[in-house]
Amino acid sequence: MSAIPSVIAQCDPKAGYLACKDRIDAAIARVLESGWYILGREVSSFEQEFRDYLGIGHAIGAANGTDALELALRACGVEPGDRVITVSHTAVATVAAIERAGAVPVLIDIDWQTFCLCPDVLQNILERSDRPSPKAIIPVHLYGYPADMPDILDLAVRYGLxxxxxxxxxxxxxxxxxxxxxxxxxxTFSFYPTKNLGAIGDGGAVVTNKPELAEKVHLLREYGWDQQRISRIPGINSRLDEMQAAILREKLKGLDEDNEKRRQIARLYDEGLQESGLMLPPQANDVDAVYHQYVIRTKNRDDLKSWLRDRDILTAIHYPVPVHLYPAYQGRIEIAGSLRHTETVVNEILSLPMYAQLSLTEAEQVVEAINQWRKQKD
Ligand SMILES: Cc1ncc(COP(=O)(O)O)c(C=O)c1O
Structure with a gap:
């Protein structure tokens, strides 16, 4: 009998659950038995543990990552009509959250190497703009690689963003x-199941070192309520639930180990694909990337994708269309400067299989299949 060929998934949230099934099952049972399902001990313990993990003053749970962005924007005092700068090469959620806060998204180009907001472009736009100055900026650390925070912060201080x-x-x-x-x-963080720290449902968080901003997020996430349940400011309902918080507490214990496994896979890809002709993800000595995605670039992306698909290796494209070209935004969203890098990379990027439970043997098979693809093209 021939063995059924197994598919190599691009990501696998169920494998993340099975890796710590006993602890997660026990956490779920603990919440069920507690009788307390919203904003209880699990949420406050998770908030404390996540805060300690990051080494930051405050963490506030939210219902998802999109809400977390909206809460953060509103905590900064972003109001209807205010302009907020971000990139077009991101999950649509980043832009949707700006509009949910009533603000006007202004989309700018990315850095060619890092896929993240480009500080040079930002500087140009801030220097030359004759529009009202933006209120905030949202750099996205796409694929688990950092945006250039020192340069972005310099500009933010200079322009009061x-x-x-x-x-x-x-x-x-x-x-x-x-x-x-x-x-x-x-x-802001999302705990969507496929994220490096993923719940078994939706979840998000806002973190900050500034007590006054933390206080505002606290109020905003639950109707603007104070301790007496009197609405002090208009808020929303965006609570992280007890079940997800309990699961996240268990997952957080393994986050560093999971990230290290992702790095191991990335190293294997880096080494194995040296001669592949593909453009590989950036590396820098001062960067500790967590490879949410391992994204390669090639002009023959669609061909490579179907070659791998035919060999039961699944890949994905994050993201096939930049936000400013989605029907929901095209023609009405403000873009500043040229988005030529953004519009080029969407045709070239491919996310290889990447999740903590992917075995090194499977990753080797991915490398082998890509190198075969390369050979038949030569
Ligand atoms: C960069 C980015 N921002 C925001 C979000 C929104 O998170 P959520 O799906 O939890 O609302 C996501 C998740 O898809 C994301 O990848």
Whole structure:
């Protein structure tokens, strides 16, 4: 009997659950038995543990990463009509959250190497703009690689902008020995199941070192309520639930180990694909990337994708269309300067299989298949 060929998945949230099934099952049972399902001990313990993990003053749970961005923007005092700068090469959520806060997204180009917001472009736009000055900027640490925070912060200070780091893809990543999420005025996280720290459902968090901003996020996430449940400011309902918090507490214990496994896979890809002709992800001595995605670049992307698909190796494209070209935004969203890098990379990027439970043998098979593809093209 011939063995059924097994598919190599691009990501596998179920494998993340099975890796610590007993602890997660026990955590779920603990919540069920507690009888307390919203904003209880699990959420406050997770907030404390996540805060300690990042080395930051405050962490506030939210219902998801999009809400977390909206809460962070509103905590900065972003109001309807205010302009907020971010990139177009991101999950649509980054831009959707700006509009949810009533603000006007202004999309700018990315750095050619890092896929993240380009400080030179930012500087140009801030220097030359005759529009009202923006209120905030959201650098996205895309694929688990840091945006250039020192340069971005310099500009933010010079132009009086709030900085909100979108860390949805960068749990545990660092730059110059300092964790991402601790650089800006605030930072937001998503715990969507496929993230490096993923729940079994939706979840998010806002973190900050500034007590006054933390206090505002606290109020905003639950109707603007104070201790007496009197709404002090208009808020929303965006609570992290007890079940997800309990699961996240268990997952957080293994985050560093999971990130290290991702790095091992990335090293294997880096070495194995040296001669592949593909453009590989950036590396730098002061960067501690967490490889939410391992994204290669080639002009023959679609051909490589289907070659791998035919060999039961699944890949993905994060993201096939920049936000400013989605029907929901095209023609009405403000773009500043040229988005030529953004519009070029979307046709070239491919996310290889990457998750902590992917075995090194499977990763070797990916390398082998790509190198075969390369050979038949020569
Ligand atoms: C960069 C980025 N920002 C924001 C979000 C939004 O997170 P969520 O899906 O939890 O709302 C995501 C998740 O998809 C993301 O990848």
């Amino acid at each position: 709030y900085v909100i780091e979108d860390c949805a893809q960068a749990h545990g990543a660092g730059l110059q020995g300092r964790k991402l999420g601790t650089w800006g005025d605030l930072a």
